[in-house]
Amino acid sequence: MLLLIPGPVQTRPEVRAAMAQDIAPWDRDFQRVYARIRERIVGVAGGTPGVHATLPLQGAGHFVSEAALRTFVAPGAKVLIPMNGAYAQRMARLAREAGRVVVELPLPDTRGATAADIMPALEADPAIGTVAMVFNETGSGIVNDANGIGDALRAAGKRLILDAVSAFGVLPFPLADHPECDVLVFTSGKCLEGMPGMGFAVARIDRAEACAGNAGSWSLDLSDVLANAKRSGWGSIRFTPPVQAIAAFDVALDLYDAEGGQKARLARYRANTDALYDGIVALGLKPYLAREQQGPVIVTIHQPTDPRFDLMDFVEALKRRGVLISNFYNTAAPTLRIGAIGAVTPDDIRRAVGAIGAALDDVLAKAA
Numbered sequence: 295m296l297l298l299i300p301g302p303v304q305t306r307p308e309v310r311a312a313m314a315q316d317i318a319p320w321d322r323d324f325q326r327v328y329a330r331i332r333e334r335i336v337g338v339a340g341g342t343p344g345v346h347a348t349l350p351l352q353g354a355g356h357f358v359s360e361a362a363l364r365t366f367v368a369p370g371a372k373v374l375i376p377m378n379g380a381y382a383q384r385m386a387r388l389a390r391e392a393g394r395v396v397v398e399l400p401l402p403d404t405r406g407a408t409a410a411d412i413m414p415a416l417e418a419d420p421a422i423g424t425v426a427m428v429f430n431e432t433g434s435g436i437v438n439d440a441n442g443i444g445d446a447l448r449a450a451g452k453r454l455i456l457d458a459v460s461a462f463g464v465l466p467f468p469l470a471d472h473p474e475c476d477v478l479v480f481t482s483g484k485c486l487e488g489m490p491g492m493g494f495a496v497a498r499i500d501r502a503e504a505c506a507g508n509a510g511s512w513s514l515d516l517s518d519v520l521a522n523a524k525r526s527g528w529g530s531i532r533f534t535p536p537v538q539a540i541a542a543f544d545v546a547l548d549l550y551d552a553e554g555g556q557k558a559r560l561a562r563y564r565a566n567t568d569a570l571y572d573g574i575v576a577l578g579l580k581p582y583l584a585r586e587q588q589g590p591v592i593v594t595i596h597q598p599t600d601p602r603f604d605l606m607d608f609v610e611a612l613k614r615r616g617v618l619i620s621n622f623y624n625t626a627a628p629t630l631r632i633g634a635i636g637a638v639t640p641d642d643i644r645r646a647v648g649a650i651g652a653a654l655d656d657v658l659a660k661a662a
């Protein structure tokens with residue numbers, strides 16, 4: 295089966311094989327792996343050792359996102375969120391339910407947000423101290439200009455929280471160049487092609503220390519993750535982590551380095567999205583995004599307007615042809631979501647496009 299969803303992604307056999315062992319989380323050999331992963335992640339983030347630290351948190355991306363919002367936005371404080379996709383909406387809900395005051399900035403979900411979108415809203419309300427935003431919006435495939443927005447926030451003396459869950463390792467945002475960024479978050483199961491199960495925050499150590507006491511939750515307190523590491527070592531854990539997923543992630547990082555790191559992986563994902571976008575157009579389907587707004591992670595496509603088309607039937611028909619895509623959409627208009635990330639190549643994508651054309655024939659003919 296070819297898994298074409300934007301996480302968890304298709305993985306390499308070496309990564310899956312690393313899971314085939316029993317591991318004690320406090321064992322010294324495992325602690326060495328855990329500490330090494332933290333260092334390697336600061337490197338991938340373009341951070342500065344001693345300034346930035348990796349603060350791991352077990353669970354899905356939402357957990358580490360919530361932890362970042364709770365830790366770096368004080369209770370009752372205002373946070374601006376550019377609302378141009380499903381994951382922005384999720385961030386807003388996480389912040390609101392944690393008791394933070396969310397100022398929503400509505401934007402279209404068909405183009406990336408820029409500093410020109412954000413800054414007037416901040417000027418209009420000086421009480422907003424932090425912007426929380428999604429880097430790659432996995433709902434539609436657009437990329438928000440995190441680097442440009444970060445630069446503008448730095449100049450304005452504001453802070454940034456970045457959901458880089460579907461961007462980290464592929465879209466560059468070098469933390470050393472972005473001191474305005476308190477924290478970015480990502481997970482093990484997306485562009486770094488590991489197993490799902492682990493979230494990671496990469497945060498400024500000074501800010502994480504200054505924010506101690508904000509979280510209002512022990513399990514979701516990134517300041518406490520840092521305090522624990524300083525007290526007990528970078529290989530130490532607070533609560534049981536998914537040890538096999540972590541062991542696999544170390545191998546996934548080896549493969550990332552061997553491929554050539556960020557530039558090489560971005561090039562492969564871009565080649566994947568290009569093959570997908572071109573293939574879809576050749577099938578007569580209509581991409582949701584204009585070409586210049588199309589990011590390198592997920593392609594969304596307008597569902598065929600033929601009344602005989604049914605998404606569930608189509609996803610099942612495609613699965614019978616060996617390709618699995620999302621069976622839901624979260625764009626403003628009905629779409630198909632097809633991931634272009636994971637251990638897949640443009641050849642895989644071209645094979646998938648052939649299957650998509652055939653599955654479309656299957657469902658329309660069957661319904662006829």
Ligand SMILES: *Cc1c(COP(=O)(O)O)cnc(C)c1O
Pocket residue numbers: 300301354355356357359381428429430431432457458459460481
């Ligand atoms: C995948 C993703 C998340 C987290 O999703 P989980 O299902 O909680 O792992 C958050 N933000 C973005 C942009 C994502 O793509």
